[in-house]
Structure formats: structure tokens, C-alpha cells
Amino acid sequence: MTATLTPPRSGGSTPARTPSALRTELRRGLGPWTGAAVALTILVTMYNKGPGWQGRWADATNMLHVATGLLAGPLALAAGCWQGGRDRRRGTTDLWESVSRSPLRRLLVAVAPSVFWPTAGLLLADAVVLLATWPYVSGGRPYLELVAADAVAVAALGALGHVVGRVVRWRLTAPLLGIVGYVVMIATAYADGPARWLGPAAEHQFFWDRPVWWFGPVSMAWTAGIALAALLAYGLRPARLRPLALVPLAVAVTAAGLILRLPVDEGPWRPDPALARQVCDDGTPQVCLTAVDEKLLPDVSAALAPLNARLRGLPGAPVRWVSGLGDTRPGDVALPNTDQEAVRGRLVRPDLYLYAAVNWLFSDSCRPGDGTGPNAERASVIHLAVSEWLAPAPDDYGVDPTAARPYIDRLKAKSPAAQRDYLARYLAADSCRPDEVPVP
Known part of the structure; x- marks a missing residue:
């Protein structure tokens, strides 16, 4: 019997490719x-x-x-x-x-x-x-x-x-x-x-x-x-x-x-310019943020609403709250930064932001030698009282209003008309001159 040798098929498996x-x-x-x-x-x-x-x-x-x-x-x-x-x-x-x-x-x-x-x-x-x-x-x-x-x-x-x-x-x-x-x-x-x-x-x-x-x-x-x-x-x-x-x-x-x-x-x-442009609400005073924070505008407007209700129509009150580098106008007041209170497009601490806005409203750039005199301490306590009356500091913020408590109680006891009259006089006063700061 003769054995037949069969050649390998041409379509057999190819050797594995060597990796580079x-x-x-x-x-x-x-x-x-x-x-x-x-x-x-x-x-x-x-x-x-x-x-x-x-x-x-x-x-x-x-x-x-x-x-x-x-x-x-x-x-x-x-x-x-x-x-x-x-x-x-x-x-x-x-x-x-x-x-x-x-x-x-x-x-x-x-x-x-x-x-x-x-x-x-x-x-x-x-x-x-x-x-x-x-x-x-x-x-x-x-x-x-x-x-x-x-x-x-x-x-x-x-x-x-x-x-x-x-x-x-x-x-x-x-x-x-x-x-x-x-x-x-x-x-x-x-x-x-x-x-x-x-x-x-x-x-x-x-x-x-x-x-x-x-x-x-x-x-x-x-x-x-x-x-x-x-x-x-x-x-x-x-x-x-x-x-x-x-x-x-x-x-x-x-x-x-x-x-x-x-x-x-x-x-x-x-x-x-596209990010620095002002985006404003329709309130009085207006609240204006840069376009990069447009999603924060409703939250910021809501946080400032109690303060704006007291300031509306008063002489010396801000016309607009503004942030960023936009063109400023007479009556504009700078807003505090939202870096600490804003998280993921939302204002998580509106109480703290409102308190900061009040302090920015009453801040003045005094020259060396201003803010002194026999009534300087009283003016400082009145400033604390007005700030606490408009926007109480959060409990965890570390502000002690004990010294200002008598003035705070006087402000709260006034009628709405008397409160507005005093706030108008306070806004018109120069806080760098303690003698001009009106006593509640």
C-alpha cells in the first residue's frame, strides 16, 4: 500500500504577528x-x-x-x-x-x-x-x-x-x-x-x-x-x-x-467683553452681574430683596448693584464677590451674601486721620447697629452685636416712616466724619 503525502493547504493559519x-x-x-x-x-x-x-x-x-x-x-x-x-x-x-x-x-x-x-x-x-x-x-x-x-x-x-x-x-x-x-x-x-x-x-x-x-x-x-x-x-x-x-x-x-x-x-x-458685560434684573435698585454669572442672578436678586425693599426710593440709595468690570454710572454700588457663597451656579449662603452687601454699601474710603475724634467709637457702634438691623450677621459669622443692641432696639421700635427717615439721614452722612453720623 502506497502512502500519499498531502501538501499543506495554502490557506492555513499564519504565524502570530510580533508586537512592535x-x-x-x-x-x-x-x-x-x-x-x-x-x-x-x-x-x-x-x-x-x-x-x-x-x-x-x-x-x-x-x-x-x-x-x-x-x-x-x-x-x-x-x-x-x-x-x-x-x-x-x-x-x-x-x-x-x-x-x-x-x-x-x-x-x-x-x-x-x-x-x-x-x-x-x-x-x-x-x-x-x-x-x-x-x-x-x-x-x-x-x-x-x-x-x-x-x-x-x-x-x-x-x-x-x-x-x-x-x-x-x-x-x-x-x-x-x-x-x-x-x-x-x-x-x-x-x-x-x-x-x-x-x-x-x-x-x-x-x-x-x-x-x-x-x-x-x-x-x-x-x-x-x-x-x-x-x-x-x-x-x-x-x-x-x-x-x-x-x-x-x-x-x-x-x-x-x-x-x-x-x-x-x-x-x-x-x-x-462677552463675559464681562452686565446682565441686570428689573428690580429697584437693579441687580447687575457679569454674564459669566448669569445663572446666579435670580439667587442674588432674591438675597438682596429685603434690603432693596428698605432702600427703594430713598435719596442716596444705590441705583444699581453691579459686579465686574462693566461701565459704572452715578449711583452704582459694587456687589461683593460670589466666590465664597456660590457653588455650582447657586447661591448657597444668601444670608451671608446679604450681610456682605450691606457692609459694602456703607464702606467708605477714608483718608488717614479721618474717622477719629470723641464720637468715633459711637459712630462705629451705630454702623454695626444699622448693619445688624438691615441684615443680621449669620450666627456662625462671629459678629457680636451686644454693644449695638440698644441702637438696634431703637431702630426696630420706630414706625416704618421713621425708619425710612433715619435711613435716609444715615445714607446722606459721611461715615468718615463721626460727628455727622446720626444717632437713632
Whole structure:
């Protein structure tokens, strides 16, 4: 019997595809854990400070910016340094260098986890924070160019840390580098002068502002240029090619020069007319907020309603309560900020806001030497009595009205007409001159 050999079918199974070196590097080592640590650090920090940012795009972006610079940046720097020294610690440097690739290509593959994972973790946290802000904002937009600039800064710090880890042969370099990075971030964030805007942690306060259009791209050029110059200076072989690292370094220096020309106080921020415009109710006196806080207008109007009912029609009473940078008119009185009492587009402490508004109404800019004399103490007690009569301080605010109680009782005992007459005389008096303050 003759055996017949059957050739294998041409459509048989193909051998498994070998994963690429880049994919393998991204899966190995500290990289994925670094991304998770960055995302968790940013999200926990933002969650703990939720009432301070979850109502305005500018507040959310600013808080993300500070958290990125002070926390994610040093973390990426330290993790990149540890990742950079991995092959030396394992004794696989010679094996890695035997791969048939150029030194620069090998370095770019090795540095990929130090760049990719912290950036991915940061962008994930940014997306969660911006989605959590979106339902509560009144207007404007998230400043995605600043979010992108922060992501590039974190990627650049990861790359710089990786290069340091390859150069410095010491196990404690990574944690010490993270500590140094944190100290540098704090120092630059709170430094005087435009140099503070070079770091990724400079804080900005005014929520009706927007950054100038070129600041985001220039910040990316500054941080990415420094990191790329370090990578080229370390990875280019032969040595005659290393002057090519001067090209990204020149770009970084040029970008830094543009940033250093910014104004010291405002930096890259300018008022946004669309957000700074006044939105008013139809009451008397009117209540006007900036458009960025338009959702707060009903709550603020309701909080001020008892005070407005007493002031309506009195000579010397405010014509409008205003906030922000809008054009002021005769009879306008500034409103207190809503930063402490507003949470997620709602006024959570209307009693405290009303008390603050009364004190802003009666505040005067006295010159040195004013507010003195034999009746100064009495005038101060009367001021406290009028404030407590119009808007009693909340119990947890720490105001003791005991000294003003006799005047408060006198005001409450007056008829409505007598109360209005006294309030008109009090509004007409100059509180910087204690002798002019009328006694109830």
C-alpha cells in the first residue's frame, strides 16, 4: 500500500504577528501606573475643591492649571527619571543598544512611556473635570488651548526626567528630582514678574478674562522645545550631529522671550467683553452681574430683596448693584464677590451674601486721620447697629452685636416712616466724619 503525502493547504493559519517595540515599551514598566497616578491625583485634588471651580470655565481651567503644575508635573518628572534608569538597573543596556536601530530612534522608543502615560492620565482627568463643569456654567467656553499647553508641559517634564535618569547613575535621583521640581514649580508660580508665566502653575483669579490667542501655542513651543533639545543632545550620534539640538532650543528661547514680555500682573489674560458685560434684573435698585454669572442672578436678586425693599426710593440709595468690570454710572454700588457663597451656579449662603452687601454699601474710603475724634467709637457702634438691623450677621459669622443692641432696639421700635427717615439721614452722612453720623 502506497502512502500519499498531502501538501499543506495554502490557506492555513499564519504565524502570530510580533508586537512592535513601541507597543511593548508602552505596556512595560512604570508607564501605565504613572498615568493612573496622575489621573487619580488630579481628580482627587479637584474633587476636594469642587465648590471653588464647578461653576465657571475660567475657575475650572485655572484650578486644573495649578494642579497640573504643582502635582502632575513633578510626578511626571520623577516617574520619567525612574523609567530612564530602568535598563541600567536591570543590566540590559548593552542588549538594548545592540538593536539595529539608530541611537535616537532607540531613545524615542524608550522615552515614549515617560511621555505618553502621564499625558494620557492628565487628559483623562481634564475631560472628567470639564464634563463635570459643563452643566453649571452660564457662558463662555473651556480654554482648551491652556489644557493642551499643560499636557505638553507634562509630556516635556516626563521626557526631561527620562534623560536625567539615563545620565545620572543614582537610585535616589528620581524622588529628589520630583521634590526639586515641586519646589521650582511653587517658586515660579508665586514669583514676582513675568517669569511666573513660564511655569505651568501660575494662578489667575478673574473669571471674566480670557487668555490671548497666542499664549497656548507659545507655551507649548517653550516646554516642548526644551525637552526636544535635551533628547536630541543626548540621543544624536555621531557627536557632529548634536548641534541640531540648538534648533528646538532656539525655538524655546524665542517663545520664552515672548512670554517674558507679558505684563507683570495680568500676564496673558485680558477681559472678555462677552463675559464681562452686565446682565441686570428689573428690580429697584437693579441687580447687575457679569454674564459669566448669569445663572446666579435670580439667587442674588432674591438675597438682596429685603434690603432693596428698605432702600427703594430713598435719596442716596444705590441705583444699581453691579459686579465686574462693566461701565459704572452715578449711583452704582459694587456687589461683593460670589466666590465664597456660590457653588455650582447657586447661591448657597444668601444670608451671608446679604450681610456682605450691606457692609459694602456703607464702606467708605477714608483718608488717614479721618474717622477719629470723641464720637468715633459711637459712630462705629451705630454702623454695626444699622448693619445688624438691615441684615443680621449669620450666627456662625462671629459678629457680636451686644454693644449695638440698644441702637438696634431703637431702630426696630420706630414706625416704618421713621425708619425710612433715619435711613435716609444715615445714607446722606459721611461715615468718615463721626460727628455727622446720626444717632437713632
